[in-house]
Amino acid sequence: MTQHPLIRNGYYGEFGGQFIPEMLRRNFIDLEQAFEDAWKDAEFKSTYADLLRDFVGRPTPLQRADRWSERCGTSVWFKREDLAHTGAHKINNAVGQVLLAMRMGKRHIIAETGAGQHGVATATACAWAGLPCTVFMGAEDMERQQPNVERMRLLGAEVRSANTGSQTLKDATNEAMRHWIAHPEETHYVIGSAVGPHPYPMMVAEFHGIIGEETKTACQTKGIKPSHLVACLGGGSNALGLFLPFLDEDIELIGVEAAGAGVESGRTAATIEKGSPGILHGAKTMILQDDEGQIEEAHSISAGLDYPGIGPLHAHLASTGRLRTAAAEDEEALQAGLLCTRLEGILPALETAHALAWTLRADWSGSEEVILNLSGRGDKDLKNYIQNPGE
Amino acid sequence: MKELMSILREDNRVNLSIFLTAGFPDMKTSQALLKVLANHPAVSFVELGMPFSDPLADGPTIQRASEIALAQGTKLDDVFALASGFRASCDKPLMLMGYCNPVYRRGVEAFVTQARDAGASGLILPDLPYASHDRDFRSVLEANGQTMSFLVSPTSTEESMDEAFEKSTAFVYGVANVGLTGDAQSVDRTAFFEGLQDHRTRCPIVAGFGISDPADIQQLEGFVDGAIIGSAFLRALGPIGESRPSESEAVQRAIAFLNLFTPHSQP
Numbered sequence: 001m002t003q004h005p006l007i008r009n010g011y012y013g014e015f016g017g018q019f020i021p022e023m024l025r026r027n028f029i030d031l032e033q034a035f036e037d038a039w040k041d042a043e044f045k046s047t048y049a050d051l052l053r054d055f056v057g058r059p060t061p062l063q064r065a066d067r068w069s070e071r072c073g074t075s076v077w078f079k080r081e082d083l084a085h086t087g088a089h090k091i092n093n094a095v096g097q098v099l100l101a102m103r104m105g106k107r108h109i110i111a112e113t114g115a116g117q118h119g120v121a122t123a124t125a126c127a128w129a130g131l132p133c134t135v136f137m138g139a140e141d142m143e144r145q146q147p148n149v150e151r152m153r154l155l156g157a158e159v160r161s162a163n164t165g166s167q168t169l170k171d172a173t174n175e176a177m178r179h180w181i182a183h184p185e186e187t188h189y190v191i192g193s194a195v196g197p198h199p200y201p202m203m204v205a206e207f208h209g210i211i212g213e214e215t216k217t218a219c220q221t222k223g224i225k226p227s228h229l230v231a232c233l234g235g236g237s238n239a240l241g242l243f244l245p246f247l248d249e250d251i252e253l254i255g256v257e258a259a260g261a262g263v264e265s266g267r268t269a270a271t272i273e274k275g276s277p278g279i280l281h282g283a284k285t286m287i288l289q290d291d292e293g294q295i296e297e298a299h300s301i302s303a304g305l306d307y308p309g310i311g312p313l314h315a316h317l318a319s320t321g322r323l324r325t326a327a328a329e330d331e332e333a334l335q336a337g338l339l340c341t342r343l344e345g346i347l348p349a350l351e352t353a354h355a356l357a358w359t360l361r362a363d364w365s366g367s368e369e370v371i372l373n374l375s376g377r378g379d380k381d382l383k384n385y386i387q388n389p390g391e
Numbered sequence: 392m393k394e395l396m397s398i399l400r401e402d403n404r405v406n407l408s409i410f411l412t413a414g415f416p417d418m419k420t421s422q423a424l425l426k427v428l429a430n431h432p433a434v435s436f437v438e439l440g441m442p443f444s445d446p447l448a449d450g451p452t453i454q455r456a457s458e459i460a461l462a463q464g465t466k467l468d469d470v471f472a473l474a475s476g477f478r479a480s481c482d483k484p485l486m487l488m489g490y491c492n493p494v495y496r497r498g499v500e501a502f503v504t505q506a507r508d509a510g511a512s513g514l515i516l517p518d519l520p521y522a523s524h525d526r527d528f529r530s531v532l533e534a535n536g537q538t539m540s541f542l543v544s545p546t547s548t549e550e551s552m553d554e555a556f557e558k559s560t561a562f563v564y565g566v567a568n569v570g571l572t573g574d575a576q577s578v579d580r581t582a583f584f585e586g587l588q589d590h591r592t593r594c595p596i597v598a599g600f601g602i603s604d605p606a607d608i609q610q611l612e613g614f615v616d617g618a619i620i621g622s623a624f625l626r627a628l629g630p631i632g633e634s635r636p637s638e639s640e641a642v643q644r645a646i647a648f649l650n651l652f653t654p655h656s657q658p
């Protein structure tokens with residue numbers, strides 16, 4: 001892992017690093033070592049692979065979205081992560097990290113969650129493992145993703161509300177880190193996206209790499225030559241999972257951020273487009289901040305994208321031009337999600353709907369083969385969809 | 392102004408330092424509180440907290456104080472103005488304590504120059520990695536006569552303890568707990584500081600995190616050269632969150648709190 005060509009001294013280009021208080025340093029040394037060992041260990045990998053197959057239900061299909069393709073005027077394929085257990089890609093990482101925590105002898109799992117998908121996935125993995133689980137969630141997110149709060153509780157997890165700051169994903173992450181500082185020995189923190197101090201971004205990406213690997217295999221089987229890979233960007237885990245095995249190939253990578261009310265509206269979560277380099281949650285990356293270096297609140301209808309940072313690997317890939325970014329607004333995403341429901345019979349997560357929205361307005365020639373990471377299903381977003389039923 | 396390291400070295404006692412968040416409960420009161428700290432004989436030096444939106448290592452009290460300070464528009468330049476005011480009123484050392492991002496945002500060189508001009512002694516940035524210090528800070532600090540103090544905690548590895556004592560230029564900040572600022576004590580403090588004694592000749596040790604009353608200070612006697620009280624001091628000013636104390640209330644309460652710490656034997 002540490003050997004990955006993208007990593008140097010815990011940095012990905014100029015981004016990444018470990019900006020953590022001393023109290024957490026030992027945890028990061030232990031974690032990096034444990035992951036490195038586990039990832040080289042055939043037994044760990046085969047246990048993980050078995051779980052992905054039997055518990056998570058992988059591989060997930062790569063499906064041609066016929067009517068969506070017709071709408072876009074080019075060929076679009078959906079990588080159906082919504083069909084993974086618990087309804088989103090998040091479970092790949094949750095299961096992987098919980099397995100790692102068991103191997104490390106940890107006795108308590110904590111996680112942060114925005115949309116609740118990562119919280120549900122972690123609570124699910126903990127129920128399977130028989131480990132106690134505490135999920136930190138912003139008070140505002142608990143309100144707008146209520147069904148997932150109930151699901152986590154049914155799974156036996158304790159959900160703690162984060163009441164500081166914007167009361168969303170950023171604050172839930174702060175609370176999880178603080179809990180870890182106070183309980184370092186028994187606890188493993190299952191971070192939910194490709195964010196945070198090294199080795200989290202790369203580790204989370206590796207646990208999701210299965211998305212890209214399966215896509216590659218399916219493309220070979222079906223004779224697809226992908227020209228574009230598209231995914232929404234919250235912290236960047238579903239995107240990296242899809243992109244990782246394709247980084248060295250001549251394929252366009254597009255990450256779609258949440259523009260909120262508009263990239264220039266002052267109420268946005270388009271971190272790469274609107275942000276600047278800075279340090280958040282222990283990593284140097286692109287962040288939304290003011291002139292004083294205070295972190296600004298992000299705004300998005302989608303709780304899973306409502307984050308003023310981005311994984312440092314994405315910041316790096318965007319800075320080198322390898323990753324192209326775009327942004328979709330709240331309303332546009334809602335309409336795209338509804339359209340996908342009608343055209344394809346798939347109710348997508350609002351996060352995913354941002355990537356869908358971009359494919360509708362991109363300038364296609366008609367000969368592309370586009371792979372879109374359908375990162376999750378939208379049951380958790382029913383309330384939002386019902387309140388905004390579109391045309 | 393006296394050099395902090397020599398104060399800590401010379402006085403064979405636990406020098407008391409008070410942490411307060413700049414701009415809490417408001418700028419004017421901060422200024423008045425700093426005056427109290429400047430004049431009170433129990434106080435040897437001061438940590439001035441630079442409020443940050445996402446203070447990862449801080450418990451609820453300092454989180455809330457930072458939030459209130461920021462909500463009132465406290466800027467970095469206000470922090471420097473407070474430091475300058477303090478410098479004009481006494482010769483006790485003042486350290487600036489905060490998180491990396493606002494410092495990098497200002498620019499390390501610009502920040503350190505302003506800190507020097509404001510009469511600060513140095514910085515404490517708990518989330519600054521050693522490698523970043525070596526690359527971005529060390530020579531700038533040296534050129535401006537500013538110090539850096541690193542943290543060690545009960546969870547520190549031998550390597551990072553060694554690095555902290557090697558690289559700190561004022562004192563090593565001994566985190567006397569496994570927890571956040573203001574948390575109740577969860578470890579055997581004296582055992583932790585006893586384990587640091589071999590290093591103490593390399594650099595003085597100042598204890599912090601969860602230190603709140605004279606008994607805590609007494610317990611540390613002989614083990615450390617100083618102790619920092621933060622959350623307990625802020626809490627002593629009045630309930631945080633509901634109504635903020637008036638300036639005169641805050642000043643009275645601050646003096647009452649400091650009076651608990653027997654003015655030590657005068658140097």
Ligand SMILES: Cc1ncc(COP(=O)(O)O)c(C=O)c1O
Pocket residue numbers: 088089090114115116117118192193194232233234235236237238239303304305349351352375376377
């Ligand atoms: C379905 C779904 N997709 C995407 C995301 C965004 O996260 P990431 O960018 O890490 O994939 C989330 C986050 O909650 C999610 O639930």
